[in-house]
Amino acid sequence: MKHITCIEDLRQLHKRRVPKAFFDYADRGSYTEDTLRANSADLQQIKFRQRILVDVSKRSLSTTILGEPSAMPLILAPVGLLGMQHGDGEIYACRAAQAAGIPFTQSTMSICSIEDIAAAVDKPFWFQLYVMKDRGFIKSLIERAIAAKCSALVLTVDLQVIGQRHQDIKNGMTVPPEWSLSKLIDFATKPAWVSGVLQGKRRTFGNIAGHVKGTEDLTKLSEWTASQFDTSLNWKDIDWIRSIWPGKLILKGILDVEDAELAAKTGAQAIVVSNHGGRQLDGAPSSIEVLPEIADAVGSQIEIMFDGGIRTGMDMMRALALGAKSCMIGRAYAYGLGAGGQEGVAKAIDILAKELTTTMGLCGVNTIAEIDDHVLAV
Numbered sequence: 001m002k003h004i005t006c007i008e009d010l011r012q013l014h015k016r017r018v019p020k021a022f023f024d025y026a027d028r029g030s031y032t033e034d035t036l037r038a039n040s041a042d043l044q045q046i047k048f049r050q051r052i053l054v055d056v057s058k059r060s061l062s063t064t065i066l067g068e069p070s071a072m073p074l075i076l077a078p079v080g081l082l083g084m085q086h087g088d089g090e091i092y093a094c095r096a097a098q099a100a101g102i103p104f105t106q107s108t109m110s111i112c113s114i115e116d117i118a119a120a121v122d123k124p125f126w127f128q129l130y131v132m133k134d135r136g137f138i139k140s141l142i143e144r145a146i147a148a149k150c151s152a153l154v155l156t157v158d159l160q161v162i163g164q165r166h167q168d169i170k171n172g173m174t175v176p177p178e179w180s181l182s183k184l185i186d187f188a189t190k191p192a193w194v195s196g197v198l199q200g201k202r203r204t205f206g207n208i209a210g211h212v213k214g215t216e217d218l219t220k221l222s223e224w225t226a227s228q229f230d231t232s233l234n235w236k237d238i239d240w241i242r243s244i245w246p247g248k249l250i251l252k253g254i255l256d257v258e259d260a261e262l263a264a265k266t267g268a269q270a271i272v273v274s275n276h277g278g279r280q281l282d283g284a285p286s287s288i289e290v291l292p293e294i295a296d297a298v299g300s301q302i303e304i305m306f307d308g309g310i311r312t313g314m315d316m317m318r319a320l321a322l323g324a325k326s327c328m329i330g331r332a333y334a335y336g337l338g339a340g341g342q343e344g345v346a347k348a349i350d351i352l353a354k355e356l357t358t359t360m361g362l363c364g365v366n367t368i369a370e371i372d373d374h375v376l377a378v
């Protein structure tokens with residue numbers, strides 16, 4: 001990893017090492033991908049104010065996230081199928097996050113199960129929930145997260161209806177998955193990836209397989225899962241979740257001020273301003289475009305997390321300056337995982353940390369708490 005200097009280097013290595021279907025699943029977005037592109041493009045347009053001759057010798061990235069100390073204002077976002085980017089990918093990503101002193105969020109749609117991760121790491125991690133029609137199963141999933149001592153529940157609220165990702169269909173990432181000669185050849189040319197995945201604990205959705213009747217079979221499992229996303233999910237369901245989950249609750253996928261105001265009234269501790277990394281509502285604004293108005297409206301009532309398009313520490317600084325208390329990354333660490341397992345995820349975190357600390361120094365700030373819009377050029 002010596003010559004890897006930025007997240008784009010990890011992306012290129014991921015692309016070489018992981019079969020195209022899984023690389024594209026991580027990399028691409030929904031429909032025209034306008035929102036996917038806008039996430040990064042809008043961040044990059046924001047310019048900093050360079051400040052000089054300020055003593056920046058005592059810079060620190062340390063902060064708190066939901067009242068807990070964190071080495072930096074960064075969280076690994078829930079990313080489905082990490083175990084297909086690298087065998088046991090969820091475990092390696094969680095270990096890298098914990099070694100760096102930041103939270104890791106396990107997706108409902110993980111390959112490793114909640115219990116697999118809990119048995120493999122020392123500290124609590126966060127669990128992300130997709131609410132499915134089978135509420136008995138969802139109740140049992142929340143109870144499993146409680147038993148595993150997960151320290152926050154991230155309820156994703158922007159995937160009741162699934163945005164189509166054209167490239168997944170073209171690559172046969174469908175229900176059931178499609179096989180082709182070119183796909184088999186692609187797999188055959190990635191022996192290190194194949195052996196890593198074969199050595200992994202599981203190769204299907206670990207949280208779901210076997211817990212619901214018939215889902216031991218891969219086709220049935222994927223059909224059941226695809227049919228389970230619940231379009232009837234609404235604000236009243238938050239009360240039901242809160243009646244089962246006693247801990248910290250985060251609502252992820254908010255882009256609208258009115259929704260942020262409703263979220264602040266639910267008793268949740270945080271929201272994530274997010275458009276699901278441009279994978280859902282194509283044509284939605286970039287996350288950074290709506291962050292300032294949401295932060296103005298509810299920032300004093302509820303903790304604000306941000307994601308969408310973060311590829312550099314400079315992007316983190318921009319989001320912090322516009323009202324986020326912390327940032328989540330999805331692709332940036334998924335690229336690291338595909339490129340080099342735990343070491344690759346650690347590299348992604350380290351790249352962002354170094355870029356953020358450098359940017360702070362050149363903008364004349366020493367602490368995360370000092371970052372606000374005075375670091376931006378107007």
Ligand SMILES: Cc1cc2nc3c(=O)[nH]c(=O)nc-3n(C[C@H](O)[C@H](O)[C@H](O)COP(=O)(O)O)c2cc1C
Nearest residue numbers: 026077078079080107156276277308309329330331
């Ligand atoms: C491959 C992939 C899978 C994802 N799976 C989930 C998921 O299971 N649950 C969820 O809430 N968000 C999921 N997301 C969205 C991320 O949590 C996050 O919102 C998004 O990646 C942020 O944008 P970024 O990738 O530009 O950092 C996924 C994102 C990617 C790239």
Ligand SMILES: CCCCCCC(=O)C(=O)O
Nearest residue numbers: 080109159162225226279
């Ligand atoms: C059947 C689609 C499930 C998608 C789950 C993972 C996810 O959120 C993503 O963005 O991909």
